[in-house]
Amino acid sequence: MSLDEIKQGLRAFAAGRAAGVSPLYEHLAERAAEDDEVAGLLTPGADPALLLAAAHRLIQADPVHPLSRYYPSLSGFDGVDGGTWPTFREFLLERADRVRALVSTREIVSNEVRRATGLYPAVGMAAKAAGGKVGLLEVGCGAGLLLGLDRFGYRYQCAGGEQITAGPAKTPVGLHCALDLGEGAKLPKMAKKVAVGARVGLDRAPIDATDEEELAWLEACVWADQLDRIRLLRVAATAQRKDPPELVAGDGVDDLEATASRIPAELPLVVLTCRALGHLGPGRAEDFVATLGKLAAERPLWWVSDEPYEVALSQVLPLRDELAFWGEAGSCTLGLVRWQDGVPDAAALAHTAKYGDRMTWLAH
Template structure:
């Protein structure tokens, strides 16, 4: 998932229109001119807003509707043509929206997590056991299988490749870095990887793979290519993915991690899908896990990325204007960096 998948918005009527307008004017520009135009068009289309209002609140988010249309074959086009496509396929769009979720599995986020993962491995003097919450198809569980290009501007580029991997056999994750980012000299060793998702996606299932591709924004072919490369790696090394509520499954799954590995529990754009009570319970669960089995906790979340029905927000540690659609990365509740939602940038604090 990503912060742009759940731009601020709440309630009914004007609230839903504001949600789409925010996505079209704040989140999408610079990343997808098509999604920007479509979302602004939806925001100014009262009849379409009324249709969207028929869905449950958590199903009205812009990217879910747009991805459903793309999954069904909507091409890049001016808004009137997109509106005609929706009219012709509305029943199917609704079916996809109600049966699917925004499970964007952006491997690029590994670039913003890697410095923290390498620091943890170095400090612990042990290999890592990775446990991702909201894992989708588990593609972010392979940071040791990807290549990286950290760009500090000018000629300051640091390239890290996985040992022994053939050129072209792995995605290269490019990330613009600012501040004293602790770029590692190499990749940490990972000996165990697992994830939890309400509905895990299977990289061997054609429909699930098509849905992952539909969640990528129309013009971003480079993301589509690295998704395909990451899927190839996951097919060769299937991770352990458990279906269920993260608050129910976390401790039991963590108990399966090797005792001689440093356990890292991490998530990106997952907290918006929990209400205030669920997030409070999650904090208690992680605290109990840390004091018992022991773990590190990496939280990579946006600020108020989706206004909950109860009015609660997600991250309170950083001013929203500074984030502006980006994530705040925390290590054991301490803010360490501001990150691009798709892993494209890393600003160390």
């Protein structure tokens, strides 16, 4: 990949992912795309967001630098102005070796805690059908924060002012989500609580959120002007330390059966994937679903997926092309699948927003 292609990636990031979402990151990516030295800090093929995450991590480590004035995550309150780019550019180029080290050894990791608002209703439905405690297994778990979804409190704000609450009344992690109804849909019956008997995460590079350096990188991957996301990440990570899940390093397909065996055989299994299957590689989603089918022959199993339709649910619920358009806006389709006598029984439950703050429940 040439420098021109790196710069084009930065322009696409600014115009697509950051536009209208993060004025700071949109501005910085636009200017970086016109600067050979700054753009050249990116490794060919790297996600453009890595440059901004690296900068975020380095300013975390040097919060007295004038650049911090533009970072709300560091209590900065200056909006984008004529000094933003020059200060940013100077800061990065003075630390060029450290930036290159981060960009070449790290990757963008998203443990978006609020995405539990989409997973929870489906997990509740699975747990109700199971009739007791379930074992949670998340594939592509990162730091495994979503494995604590039964310990979070939920408030779903419905049209007309109605609210649906779920989860424990006293919890440090409180999540809010706007809940709309699709055509012909009715409000879901939300489980008040979910009983979890075991929780295990599988990831090719699991993250130890008790390690402050690893947690700091997770925070650095969150955009610096999205304070609520950072707050929820930190609160959930702190809460997790009281009873951490078991995290296993391995492949999401090849090591799935062995990882599932770590959950007691008497527990029905609920497998979670949240925007993870696309990272398995071409054709691997089919192998993943086939492996779930094998596991379902051994014990009751439900698959809860918050993924683009064409990546995940299309494997077991074909010919629903109307669901495929949602991923373009960062939204995904919430699916619930159970295998009956070797045959998957699948339902598309909802569309979920990129950061879990909105969900559209579907008729099914």
